[in-house]
Amino acid sequence: MPGEFFNQHSVDEGALFGFHSMNAFTGMTSLESMHFHDIEKNADVVNDLKLYKEHLKKLFLN
Incomplete structure (x- = not known):
């Protein structure tokens, strides 16, 4: 930005x-990453936790 x-x-x-x-x-x-800066600036805790769980599943369970 x-x-x-x-x-x-x-x-x-x-x-x-x-x-x-x-x-x-x-x-x-x-590895594909998810930076906390994106979450910090535009916090939507419920959605961010959902996205984080999906991110972890994608990295470690697929």
Whole structure:
């Protein structure tokens, strides 16, 4: 979103880039993620918990 802290880049492309590069060096690959910043800014707790449970099922049970 224009005017946001990381200039329209995710924290993965900015502050966490070095961390992810280090993990890639060891052979790790990225998993789909759900950042808490999205929940914090536009909270809908009931729906967010539902989406989080679906996210976990998708990652670990499929």
